[in-house]
Amino acid sequence: MNRREILKYTAMLTGTAICAPLTGIMLSGCSQQVKETPAAHSSLVFFNSEDFTLITQIMDVILPKTDSPSASEVKVNYILDNMFDQVYKSDYQQKFTAHFHQLKSFLNSKNFDSLDRKEQETLLLSLEALTENQRNEAYWAYIDLKQQTVAFYLSTEEIAENHLNYLPIPGEYKPCVSLEDLGGKAWAI
Numbered sequence: 001m002n003r004r005e006i007l008k009y010t011a012m013l014t015g016t017a018i019c020a021p022l023t024g025i026m027l028s029g030c031s032q033q034v035k036e037t038p039a040a041h042s043s044l045v046f047f048n049s050e051d052f053t054l055i056t057q058i059m060d061v062i063l064p065k066t067d068s069p070s071a072s073e074v075k076v077n078y079i080l081d082n083m084f085d086q087v088y089k090s091d092y093q094q095k096f097t098a099h100f101h102q103l104k105s106f107l108n109s110k111n112f113d114s115l116d117r118k119e120q121e122t123l124l125l126s127l128e129a130l131t132e133n134q135r136n137e138a139y140w141a142y143i144d145l146k147q148q149t150v151a152f153y154l155s156t157e158e159i160a161e162n163h164l165n166y167l168p169i170p171g172e173y174k175p176c177v178s179l180e181d182l183g184g185k186a187w188a189i
Helices: 003-026 038-043 049-062 076-086 090-109 117-128 137-154 157-162
Strands: none
Touching (some): 049 090, 049 117, 076 137
C-alpha cells in the first residue's frame, strides 16, 4: 500500500468513526460567514472558485467558529483541494465531482448562499436525514464532504495542539484513562 492510499483510507475511516457522535455538536454553533475574495482562491489546484466558495460555506456550517476556529480558519478547505489534486485517484475525483454537482444544484435551488447560518444548518440536516431509499448523489456528496471536513479538521496542527490532547512523541500507553485525568480534552488524531 502506498502513501496516497494510506492517507485516503485514514481520512475516510477517521471521518466515518467520528461523524455520527459529533453531528449535533458540529452543527450547533452559529457564527458569521467569512467571505473570501476571488483573489484568495488563486492557489486552488482542483476546485474552481465557485465550487471552492460553496465547499467553504458548507464546511463552516459543519464546523463553525465557536471556542475553536472554524474549518476554513484552519484551512481545511485548502487541504481538501490539495488532497483531491495530489492524493485521490481520478475515479474517486470524477465520482465526487459528479455527486458534488448534484449537491450544488440542490443547494442553489434552495438559495443556500443567501440563507442565514441557522437556515443553512437546517437545510444540511434535512439532507442528512434522508431515509435510505431517498438518498441520492447530493446526499452522498454531503456525507463525503462532512467526513473529510471532520477528519482534516482534527488532524490540523492548530486543532491537534491547541484544542485536543497532543503528544508528539507518545509515552506509556494507558488504555483506560478518564477524560478528567486528561484535562477534559480528547486525544488528537
